[in-house]
Amino acid sequence: MSHTTTIGVLGGYGAVGGAVVRRLHQNAAASLLVAGRDPSRAEKLVRSLGAGGTLAEPVAVDLAEPVALDRFAARCDLLVNCAGPSYQVLDTVARAALRNGADYVDAAGDDPTYLRLNTDGGTHEWLAGGRVALLSAGALPGLSGILPRYLADIVGSASRLDAYLGGVAPLSPAAAGDVLLSRGPEHGTPGAGWRDGAVRGNSLEPRRGLSLAAFPRPVDAFPFLATEAVRFARARQISEVNWYTAFGGSQLPEQLALSWALGNTARSDLVSAAARDVQRHGTWYGQEFHLWEGSSVEVPSCVLSLACDDSYELSGFMAAAAANAVIAGEVPAGVHFAAEVLKPTEIFQSLTADPVAELSLSSPCGSQ
Template sequence: MTVGVIGCYGAVGRALVRRLPEPLRLGGRDAARTREAARPGDEAVEVDIADASRLAGFCAGCDVVVNCAGPSARIGDTVARAALKAGAHYVDVAGEQLDRPRLAALAGDRAAVLAAGMMPGLSALLPRALAEGADRPARLVAHVGGLDRFTRAAALDYIASLDGEHATPLAAWRGHQPIRGALRPAERVALPHFPGRVSVYPYLSRETERLARALELAEIEWWGVFDGDRTLQALSGAGGKEPARAAEDLELAAGLDALGRRPYFQLVFDLDGRVLIVRSADSYELTAALAAKATRAAAAGRVPPGAHDASDVLDPSGVLQDLCEDPVVDVALPSQAPVEEGVL
């Protein structure tokens, strides 16, 4: 079994490599950093995604290729097409914007698992796990974030995700439909399960809309949480800026907010009063945890042929169980979540 990881020395790539014990084929544009990320037994390969020949050579012989490189909007389906043409399964920690029918036609008897990260990915699977066994769930409130750092690629993807194609800022799901302008950002508010006061930014992603329809929820409020004022200010002011500049400002603001403090990232889901909390040092660890689950599922033939979102083909309860067993992830199940007072 040969698993190839593109973008192996980035924040997600390194966290994923730690979770895949078998010898891996590791690929990156910087040869020295790729070798540094390799463990004994791993194969380090210099590969530039823009070089079709090198990328094809990297994918040749792989059973599964995992793309951890970014920004996703810039890479598009370049790695996906190379992997599937080489006869490998494909896993993408992002890829929400990719053309599913096009990749399905290319996949043949192989599987492409897209959106296998923290968000999109866990952001749909964990509410599904919470809803299992619930009797007609009606209302979900999600608070996702914390004191997290942004890599440049992550900042670019975050800015791109709020451009209206993948999410609607300030919207909520009410009365079984999206309502624009339903909510407003807020600074220095107290939230249950978050330390101190934080800033919040509401939005409704396409993934969340699909989740609402799948679970037949009447209401969803989804809040991005930022433990620091600068990050929210940078995000609120991103609308009129060129994406690269907006991403640079977001990366800098998050770094300044985190100076001298211990980073953390958590997902808090309240479904009709039942609360699930998943917490780690940063969002990249959570992305890698789901990517590892998707990689193992694809390698074992547990994903049907075609192109799918991770939230549609991975078992929500199994994902939650894996997180409970992950040494760098803390999970508080509904019966364990402490009751706290807060606003919003």
């Protein structure tokens, strides 16, 4: 784009949206619209950005009001959605972007949104309009699908992946809503692993008190074969994938299990449980990937560990990187998951140079 690109960030003063805005503010070739239902919070964030960087403007937008949403989308060349819960927002904001000729990046989105955008030939609308919809551009899913791709590129012929993702963090109400609603086959399969081209139910058990480099203390790891993991396994033709959600405290997993069992959709219970874990264990987040070249090898060929203090900032890094890739014309038109079209090496190198997280790559993997 030769003119100044206008990037609208919906939910731009939230935990993830604020991180996206602060990063995109460094792009002098763009102007920013910081949008959400509360104009005072948007104004406060804009004031905190200071005089340097790109121009930023607070905008009052309620995504539940179609006219206001369309008016906002019409001002954008690129609309970055950080509003949630994503499983309630679904494709609402994406379709507003398409109607008004804007590209779209979603820090979440995930499979339910992807399926809706591909219903009844929906993806052809994006192709016909030459527009991009980039979904799952956060820490998880998103970066969690890119980092194992980076490892697989190094190894060349991988046979097995073990992944551990999680930690201890406060939950915003929107994030709590997403956690509560992230159930069912469109999200993943509890207790399952990937074996020789198929999902194998009840093939894995929880791993308790696991010590890993990505986490500052032992974690309890629960097997959950996410759809992102299945896409990775199919794309790279890996015969075995073991994908775990890691909890550094006990309150959140216990409350989550109880809420699911009772059909309780109250976000406040989950927010409180996460807060109790944070009070006891602090805030930290990690992702660790173990990759094997051969099935007979006991020790993994590569181990990549990521550790950070704030998963929301990490999602902000990822969404901003996705936005910059779209602006640079690096993403083809159509509806995509971020992990499938962004360049793993570029994301890894950018993350290595960024203070948001610490990365370590084992030898001999790191020397290849």
